[in-house]
């Protein structure tokens with residue numbers, strides 16, 4: 514039976530709002546602790562109730578399957594009371610602002626709020642108004658720190674390290690909070706990061722992220738260790754960013770032929786949800802020898818448990 518050992522070193526953050534501000538040591542602390550939770554989560558008894566008496570509120574203003582469920586499971590496996598706020602049946606529908614909702618929830622003394630919001634920066638604003646720890650579950654196109662952490666954990670499990678790897682992030686970089694958090698985290702950890710996208714889906718001045726920029730999939734994938742595919746964020750697009758889904762797949766969708774330009778043991782990742790046949794060939798997504806997509810989901814629970822534990826020491 515595996516046990517989760519108590520962490521003695523202080524985690525120097527009150528909230529997890531993004532990757533900025535995290536040091537390499539902070540990231541290793543989260544990943545090392547998450548490894549212990551990952552082992553525990555594979556046992557019949559998954560409970561490690563060190564958050565007994567604590568309350569976690571999930572406040573999700575956007576749809577979510579993986580992130581919301583994994584925060585809920587993480588909290589429950591650690592013995593916390595978990596409340597999932599359903600926005601469609603809350604006073605948000607009566608016009609309550611984010612700040613009023615935050616102050617109302619704050620009055621009930623939660624210990625953690627995990628928030629997802631369509632506006633970039635909304636989670637930072639909320640964190641200034643509450644006393645509990647706030648975890649960013651994704652804000653607009655801006656940040657999704659727990660996704661980047663679980664991606665880093667998955668990469669380390671496969672390759673034994675992050676430093677020195679060549680990692681390509683491909684697709685709708687412009688609208689992707691996953692891409693932004695991963696560019697920050699993976700460069701912080703010493704990886705060589707490339708971004709590959711059509712010009713219409715590339716952010717302005719992409720070099721500012723400390724990455725190499727490619728507009729051609731085959732050139733960008735050459736010699737890569739990791740290929741991280743992204744979903745087209747149609748819900749964030751106003752106007753036409755691509756000629757057609759078919760054409761997008763032809764030039765930027767991951768298929769066997771494009772994959773052959775990467776290293777023979779290159780790992781395929783995707784944060785989900787997947788659009789089969791749009792950004793990735795269905796067979797490749799399901800190929801357990803090449804794709805780590807479900808492992809990413811599994812590590813998501815463990816990473817969120819580690820984050821909850823580390824933040825709980827500072828509340």
Ligand code: ASP
Nearest residue numbers: 651657691744784785786
């Ligand atoms: N699930 C990820 C996010 O919330 C990726 C996506 O939706 O495409 O950003």
